Amino acid sequence: MDSVTKSYFENLEAKDKDIQIEAYNNIIAATKEEVDWAYEVWDQLKGWLTDTDNHRRSRAAQFLAGLAKSDPEKRIVGDFSALWEVTRDPKFVTARHSLQSIWKVGLAGKEQKEMVINHIVDRFQNGADEKHYTLIRFDMIQGLKNLYDVLKEEEIKQLAMDLIETEEDIKYRKKYMTVWK
Template structure:
């Protein structure tokens, strides 16, 4: 693994917030395309999903979503429950960063898309009692649209429409339909 990547991962755990932010930007940029070192850091990133610092949890969630494209062993399918758990984080900003990155798992391949789809549908149905449930639902429908835009699967569009239709409040149904209005 590149020593710069190792330093960035170390900086993510450090006390210097400016260094942490620089490191976050660097690892996210580095993982915008497939990388050979994914498994060198995989277990560490999965462990960080439960880190005491919510910034580290958020970064780990986003990084793991980015690493899904570099996962020929399809490890993400067994680690997806831990990733989905971050969408329930006590700090909503952390949960939301994870939710907004989940779509990257859904475009990594058919098995990844299957586990992603099951996960986001579950989150949509279970989040109604949570404080920010309407934002969670909106982010899920946007995630589904992002995956649909990359892999135009009518099953995703149909599942999204079913979730939208399950909302009984017209105000929220209209809000949830926005990402899908031009399909």
């Protein structure tokens, strides 16, 4: 890992919030492409998934989701359940930020894509008792759209349409459809 990237990870712990935000944004930007330093931070980030600090949990989930494409050993497959758990975090903003990033795991390969899609489908179909469930559903549909936009696989779009059709409330069905317009 180069010294600049290393400083970003160090600056996540800075006292100055502006420095933290800048570091976070730079790491997110870096993970949009494949990187050669994923395993240098992997175990630390995995540990952060259960940290007492919700900011660390959120960052770890977002960073690991982005780093999945830089994971030739497919560690994300074994670590996915811990990552998915953060999408159910007691702190809703942490859960939501994690859920909004989880689709990136699907960019890492066929197995990872199927894993993400299967979790989204299961939760869409079986999570109606969750607090803020319509927002969670919206985020999952948006995640499928993001995955579709990158991969251009019609099956992903069709799956999203099928899920949207299962929504009984017309108002929410229309809201979910706005993602695909």
